Amino acid sequence: MYEFDWSSIPGALPFLWQGMMQTLQITFVAIVVGILLGTLIAMMRLSKNQVISTLAAFYVNGFRSIPLVMVLLWFYLLVPSFISMLIGHPSMDIRLLSAFVAFALFEASYYAEIIRAGIQSVSGGQISAGLALGMTRRQTMRLIVLPQAFRRMLPLLLTQAIILFQDTSLVYVIGLREFFGYAYNTGNRDGTLVEMLLFAGAVYFVISFSASLLVRTLQAKLTS
Amino acid sequence: MISIKKVSKWYGAFQVLKQCSTEVSRGEVVVVCGPSGSGKSTLIKCVNGLEVFEEGEILVDDVSVGARHTNLSKLCSRVGMVFQHFELFPHLRVIQNLTIAQCKVLGRGKQEALEKAAKLLEMVDLSEHAQKFPAQLSGGQQQRVAIARALAMDPIAMLFDEPTSALDPEMIKEVLDVMVKLAQEGMTMMVVTHEMGFAREVANRVIFMDHGEIVEDRPKLDFFESPGTDRSQQFLSKILSHSG
Numbered sequence: 031m032y033e034f035d036w037s038s039i040p041g042a043l044p045f046l047w048q049g050m051m052q053t054l055q056i057t058f059v060a061i062v063v064g065i066l067l068g069t070l071i072a073m074m075r076l077s078k079n080q081v082i083s084t085l086a087a088f089y090v091n092g093f094r095s096i097p098l099v100m101v102l103l104w105f106y107l108l109v110p111s112f113i114s115m116l117i118g119h120p121s122m123d124i125r126l127l128s129a130f131v132a133f134a135l136f137e138a139s140y141y142a143e144i145i146r147a148g149i150q151s152v153s154g155g156q157i158s159a160g161l162a163l164g165m166t167r168r169q170t171m172r173l174i175v176l177p178q179a180f181r182r183m184l185p186l187l188l189t190q191a192i193i194l195f196q197d198t199s200l201v202y203v204i205g206l207r208e209f210f211g212y213a214y215n216t217g218n219r220d221g222t223l224v225e226m227l228l229f230a231g232a233v234y235f236v237i238s239f240s241a242s243l244l245v246r247t248l249q250a251k252l253t254s
Numbered sequence: 255m256i257s258i259k260k261v262s263k264w265y266g267a268f269q270v271l272k273q274c275s276t277e278v279s280r281g282e283v284v285v286v287c288g289p290s291g292s293g294k295s296t297l298i299k300c301v302n303g304l305e306v307f308e309e310g311e312i313l314v315d316d317v318s319v320g321a322r323h324t325n326l327s328k329l330c331s332r333v334g335m336v337f338q339h340f341e342l343f344p345h346l347r348v349i350q351n352l353t354i355a356q357c358k359v360l361g362r363g364k365q366e367a368l369e370k371a372a373k374l375l376e377m378v379d380l381s382e383h384a385q386k387f388p389a390q391l392s393g394g395q396q397q398r399v400a401i402a403r404a405l406a407m408d409p410i411a412m413l414f415d416e417p418t419s420a421l422d423p424e425m426i427k428e429v430l431d432v433m434v435k436l437a438q439e440g441m442t443m444m445v446v447t448h449e450m451g452f453a454r455e456v457a458n459r460v461i462f463m464d465h466g467e468i469v470e471d472r473p474k475l476d477f478f479e480s481p482g483t484d485r486s487q488q489f490l491s492k493i494l495s496h497s498g
Contacts, residue, residue, distance in 0.1 A: 158337065159335075162302055162330055163407060164328065164359040164360075
């Protein structure tokens, strides 16, 4: 029978905490940029201009057809040379920067589809009503359609954020240390890998599961 | 005020409007009726550019609706429209429904917009509901808010697209009462409706449409008293046989 040894966990907590901050930072940036960019792409996809909507469709289908791990690696290989071409050597950790870019662009493709469905769920009559009051198409979108669409999409957007939170663990492939990376390395060093990964899994579970409970409550509130 | 000249419109190969022409002068109330699918809603939506038409011309206060250089948003801000399904903005409170376009389109200050909104809510007898959301109101109340929302823009004319046909019978009167009051105050109105009682009470003229054509366009008394075409007689007998 395997003898569990939990003794190295208390000592590792400060590192794990630091890792969790890194995880949350990547998650947060990807959510914010992903939703902003996703909204733009969703509106491009709904555009009557064929060129614009095809470009957007290409973006969405492209990112959704590639494994996230590969996107991460690609951007890790591409972003540094791109950045140094633009501004010389950045002061920021290049791995973190490429993780930000990769996650934001990748998530934008998923958010774009959620947002597009949300926009389409707002009835055409609402658009007519906005236009009939003298609003421009842009004003109607911003003041009438998007606020309603986001309200309806909120549960889905949050669910996507929970998936994203878990997916950030993949940055270990580019050697970036976040929560999972710290857990893995500490466990490896102290020979308590199993315990450390069990603990990390439990933390992921508690955070993700409480968040999804929150989403469910919110959903119930929104539909009542 | 509103001048419709030989307007035609197609959905693909199907012609929904055939050479429709009519005039609505300042202060006039014109009721448009006809069987479903006759093109009456499409015609009224052409007046403020919600539907495009392929042939003909529509002038609203001497501005051509279909012309390329026309600022449609500006035109729309001067013509109020009331929809069959109300189309209140569900994420905004009643009072905000009335102020949003005043502020964002006309550039009115918040205070001015609020005062205007309060006055109009009082007119439609809904002052106590100002802070509610549309979903908390009955259909009749929602439609009265929608009328107030359109009036908040100080329109030069009002278009009504079957304003009572989505309402339960007991709520129709409260909406019609508001419309009658508007008509009596001299508002220029174009009303698509089957409410012949309303037409008898306040309309100046009645237009009868069928298969995309304006079949009859006659003064109210003439329309109701003397028999017109077979088609309008048939239609009238159908919708009046139960309402008396």
